[in-house]
Amino acid sequence: MDDYTVSVLTNIGLISFIALSAYLLIIAGEMSFGQQGFFGVGAYTAGVATAMYGVPLPIAAVMAMGAGAAAAFLVGLPTLRLRGLYFAMATLAAAEMLRIVFELIHFQREIDGEPIGPDGTQGFRGIRWVFENGVEPEGFLAMVWGLLFAVVALFLFMERSKLGATLRMLGEDPELARMLGVHVERFKLGVAAAAGALAALGGALYAHHNTYIEPRNFDIMLGVHSLAYALIGGLGTAFGPLLGVLIDIGALEGSRVFHGYRMIVFGGLVAVLLIFRPRGLLDERVVHWLKRRLA
Amino acid sequence: MSALLEIRQLVTAYGKIEALKGVTLDVEQGSITCLLGPNGAGKTTLMMTVAGILRPKSGSIRLAGEEITGRPPHAIVAGGIALVPENRLVFPNMSVLENLQAGAYQRRDREIEADIGKLFERFPRLKERSGQNAGTLSGGEQQMLAVARALMSRPKLLLMDEPSLGLAPLVVEEIFRIIVQLHQDGVSIFLVEQNAHMALKVAQHFYLMEQGKVTFSGTPGALAEDEVIRRAYLGSAKA
Amino acid sequence: MAKAALGLILFFTALPLLAQKVEGELACRLTKTDFIYDCMIRISRGGLPLPGAAVTVGADxxxxxxxxxxxxxxATPGKTPGEYAAKLDLEMLGEWAVKLRLRGPVNDQxxxxxxxDEKGAQPVRRGDRLPRK
Known part of the structure; x- marks a missing residue:
């Protein structure tokens, strides 16, 4: 595999984490425009841990997930009371607030004679754990995809379990779910925290892949794309968001056919799909049909 | 012996407007009790309050002697009340089977599969469609599924809010056959209906509700059917 | 006193590490084709030119x-040691984070x-939202 293939595959893997995070909330019935904020929380947390305090990446990633879950929980407390469009707006506002917080953080330590750490809009350089520990790009790719497969396996397991069924009940009709005995508010907070942790894990890996992060990495573009990936790919299975990422980054970006006009093609694709397949390519009907064929 | 469900002086308000103005009624163990009344009388509000979706302002609700007033919905379901809501029957993008499993949300026992088997025997049409998305079922089938799903929680009391709403006459008859069958199997049913004619055929006791108050209580036959129908649809003359 | 001595010792032990710091800079010129830039990359380690590295240039x-x-x-090695030449095909004008992947004498990014812009490329100097103390 050449460098470029490795980097495209790594990018697909990284962005799948936040796409899955958006997907998790959508199937629970909430459209969040703010998952990029938790992706950023993960990136900054893990970056600070490895680059400034010498924490190994695996531990830093767990810390990032904790921070992402905590941030998502706190954002969820007031916003999950809101419905539909209001929830979407509130999550977007929360993510933008987080981004501005990143712009305001100047927290550096002298390491080997060099100031290391978040420096506001100047970004955060030198998150070099991967290089210092001799992890080759292929090795990092394997790490990203290994974790991603673990997450997808967890999703598939969950979807077959009662937990997954409850998520779908919430997503389809929270009031009916409440009548059947689901503790709706508590459940949604748990889902929001899990989605935050998942986005943060992606962010932690991204920071170490790129070695440099800055607040603008975590703006609305990332949030909108992660939602779009889940919606294009389909809401019937956890493979949906992966398919969405694959279509955008793998096919559109990777092929370079549309060059600078790719965003227009992508926007058109989203619009067309939302009209003809409002729940994505791999929607529930397709998944039920596939299950019957395979059974 | 006290009734299975005892409602005393129940008041539920939306803001300052009281939809229930002190409702008192009983549902006896093993009976079909029917609540009739015109639109806006507060029938659905009463159902939602009993199910815990709405919190009453005052009054009391007791299930089998136990005070359940103001408990959250999940505690009410755990207490043994299942609601078949009006207009909100099924999870459309979930399969029939998944809808049934959803009804057993709070159960942890091992007999869930066996119960689904029994319900499929009772409702063979649902069995044929078990893998299909519930949204693709006909109105009558969806009502059937909603009833079956409510039974999955093994309730002491089944609340049914307008089960005949929007269904063709033949389908309505089928739904009422199911209600009678459930009654024969020993299920206690509290039924809200606008179809007074059908409801009076199956109920052992009925209440008339107008403008947030119970205005009549009796057995079918205690009031001439045309009188019941007139008041159930139009409200009493003085209203 | 002991603190100052410790500080000095730490400083001198850190010196070789300081000298290892790899830095890069960029000089670009827009070619006749839109958004294709001829770029000269200078890479240094501890202030001295770093020749012989395999450099891959990307942009985000x-x-x-x-x-x-x-x-x-x-990138191909230029005439002067530590210089490397590359053609960057960008999709549009504006700010890009140029990513240099180095292999060989150093393994770094x-x-x-x-x-x-229409002529070439300038390092970004970004102001803060709030003045720093």
Whole structure:
């Protein structure tokens, strides 16, 4: 595999984490425009841990997930009371607030004679754990995809379990779910925290892949794309968001056919799909049909 | 012996407007009790309050002697009340089977599969469609599924809010056959209906509700059917 | 006193590490074709030119860098040691985070922020939202 293939595959893997995070909330019935904020929380947390305090990446990633879950929980407390469009707006506002917080953080330590750490809009350089520990790009790719497969396996397991069924009940009709005995508010907070942790894990890996992060990495573009990936790919299975990422980054970006006009093609694709397949390519009907064929 | 469900002086308000103005009624163990009344009388509000979706302002609700007033919905379901809501029957993008499993949300026992088997025997049409998305079922089938799903929680009391709403006459008859069958199997049913004619055929006791108050209580036959129908649809003359 | 001595010792032990710091800078010129830039990259280690590295040059847009990037190209060594030449095919004008992947004498990655315009490229100097204390 050449460098470029490795980097495209790594990018697909990284962005799948936040796409899955958006997907998790959508199937629970909430459209969040703010998952990029938790992706950023993960990136900054893990970056600070490895680059400034010498924490190994695996531990830093767990810390990032904790921070992402905590941030998502706190954002969820007031916003999950809101419905539909209001929830979407509130999550977007929360993510933008987080981004501005990143712009305001100047927290550096002298390491080997060099100031290391978040420096506001100047970004955060030198998150070099991967290089210092001799992890080759292929090795990092394997790490990203290994974790991603673990997450997808967890999703598939969950979807077959009662937990997954409850998520779908919430997503389809929270009031009916409440009548059947689901503790709706508590459940949604748990889902929001899990989605935050998942986005943060992606962010932690991204920071170490790129070695440099800055607040603008975590703006609305990332949030909108992660939602779009889940919606294009389909809401019937956890493979949906992966398919969405694959279509955008793998096919559109990777092929370079549309060059600078790719965003227009992508926007058109989203619009067309939302009209003809409002729940994505791999929607529930397709998944039920596939299950019957395979059974 | 006290009734299975005892409602005393129940008041539920939306803001300052009281939809229930002190409702008192009983549902006896093993009976079909029917609540009739015109639109806006507060029938659905009463159902939602009993199910815990709405919190009453005052009054009391007791299930089998136990005070359940103001408990959250999940505690009410755990207490043994299942609601078949009006207009909100099924999870459309979930399969029939998944809808049934959803009804057993709070159960942890091992007999869930066996119960689904029994319900499929009772409702063979649902069995044929078990893998299909519930949204693709006909109105009558969806009502059937909603009833079956409510039974999955093994309730002491089944609340049914307008089960005949929007269904063709033949389908309505089928739904009422199911209600009678459930009654024969020993299920206690509290039924809200606008179809007074059908409801009076199956109920052992009925209440008339107008403008947030119970205005009549009796057995079918205690009031001439045309009188019941007139008041159930139009409200009493003085209203 | 002991503190100062400790500080000095730490400083001198850190010196070789300081000298190892790899830095890069960029000089670009827009070619006749839109958004294709001829770039000269200077790479130094501890202030001295670093020849003999295998350099791959890519570029990310700061907003959504995972999805918006250009295909990386291999740079060729220039006439002067520590200099490398590469043609960058960007999708549009504006700010890009140029990513230099270094192999050979060093295994490292540098991210350089440059603003690309109709002539060439300038390093980005960003102001803070609030004045720093």
């Amino acid at each position: 847009m700061p907003s959504m860098p995972m999805a918006h990037n250009v295909k990386p190209v291999k 540098l991210i350089l922020l440059y603003e690309f």
